[in-house]
Amino acid sequence: MSTEETTPSNFIRTIINDDLESGRFAGPIHTRFPPEPNGYLHIGHAKSICLNFGLAQDYPGGLANLRFDDTNPLKEEQEYIDAIIEDVRWLGFDWGDRLFYASDYFPKLYQYALKLIENGVAYVDDLTADEIREYRGTLTKPGKNSPYRDRTTAENLDLFHRMKVGEFKDGSRVLRAKIDMASPNINMRDPVLYRILHATHQRTGDDWCIYPMYDWAHGQSDSIEGITHSICTLEFEDHRPLYDWFIEQIGIFHPRQIEFARLSLTYTLMSKRKLLRLVQDGHVTGWDDPRMPTLSGFRRLGYTPQSIRTFADRIGVAKSNSTIDFSVLEHAIREDLNEHAPRAMAVLQPLKLVVENYPEEMVEEFEVKTHPQDRDDTETRVVPFSREIYIEQDDFMEDAPKKFFRLAPGREVRLMGAYYVTCNEVIKDDQGNVVELRCSYDPESRGGQSPDGRKVKGTLHWVSAKHAVAAEVRLYQPLFTKENPEDVEDGQDFTSNLNPNSIEVLPACMLEPSLAEAVPGRGYQFMRQGYFCLDSVDSTPEKLVFNRTVSLRDTWAKVNTK
């Protein structure tokens, strides 16, 4: 953790400070990150993770738990649990020995339900799902009481017990809280506590055939764990009265719930359900496709945990729905990689350049700095130079405008760390494509500086042809063509905004030899182009595959399009 900046103040910290001052809670603060294991974590979850674990780190004695809200065995899988654990760890957070599952509390929750029944505030309802919906009323019309609402305690106890032991079919009965069918808050209209589901749970197996609803499990789980501040997203704001009601009825520790706005990012989809669809329908190669906004996708793309933490700190926390510009994220990763990534030269779209006056068999080895951005860093690497090299196709233009600082007929440029070279002749194929450049070099400019002090405006990266290491490089564009992927015509869905050019594969790139030793998981700057990393899935020593994490800022491209 290098350049940690002061976390800006936000309304949650204000509330916590007040609570600490008033002594509302006996001890230090305690938060938790409570994912449902029904998909992979995405950048939106990172905001919540950084918030919850960050708060615990910042306040003396603070603690943060990781708890899986695993109350729906139909949608949850062990694969997701494993992936989530890996991702939170990767992000850099630690929950000590406090890894919990809502399913740990199934027995306790059952006892709480019994208590509600005994207190006459819960009942077994035989209405069908459709009937329950009808009885619930609408946003503007109050609901009406179920005919089963006034069963006796004894009858409820008996029925609930029989639900638990498996006497009834899925969906035939539910346990409901008895609150107020006319409440303006729909969450208070006798919410369902338990449903019958003869399903095998990934952790509790076949121990249960009734499973608690999220609303019934969540608040109590927080209470059981002694969570002081239950931080969740805005849509749960009007569930808070219900959670408060449960806690009061049962008479247990009362956490304080605080709601904040979830993250939205331009060009990014942030719904697990829809991300799952992208995976299932094959629009991407998997949850860890580098184009996915999942943590595993960003990791594979080359994002660092630090960059994501920095991002989370910078975007702030508030209650207004907002959409962060993707450039904020890009800035965070560039900032981190600029400081730490070793530099190297790589030619993505090679154009052959022959230095005509350079001896045929001669090879020189130039020692160049690996971290030229850091004056004090002395690490170097060796790059070989020879008569035939590759430069970038974009670095040559036959009819170049004055502002084009690169190679053109008759113009002189510097080959980074090597020599000045002047273009004498352009060789084309039958179609008129430029296939080779014939140049001459100035032996006096060895190392990239001329003793006569003459300046060249352009400096190009290059790779010696006979020493080059071949590689495949994958360039990525946003997965969607619209800032808001959900902005669609009637009858369409977000898949109509999928970007057909979200991935571009460059099969024949030429890298400087040092890159053959590239370390998996490490980011490299391909000078003048961007930051790249080995693809953790497809790269092999025989066939290197690099992903472009993010390009360098390119003001020339901007000027050029004007």
Next chain:
RNA sequence: UGGGGCGUCGCCAAGUGGUAAGGCAGCGGACUUUGAAUCCGCCAUUCGUAGGUUCGAAUCCUUCCGCCCCAGCCA
């Protein structure tokens, strides 16, 4: 026509009665063996609207306008 939230620069976001922080983006310029990075400037007389209270309001009160969420035996 119900309930719950939110409205401060293009995008985020501080500010909590004393006269509008910061980041991203953008725009100038310096420097540069990465058209990168770095540096230096510029970028809200105004806080959704209209009134009111006050010596003084983005902050307090009222009005209106706009946007988001809620009718799963999902979370």
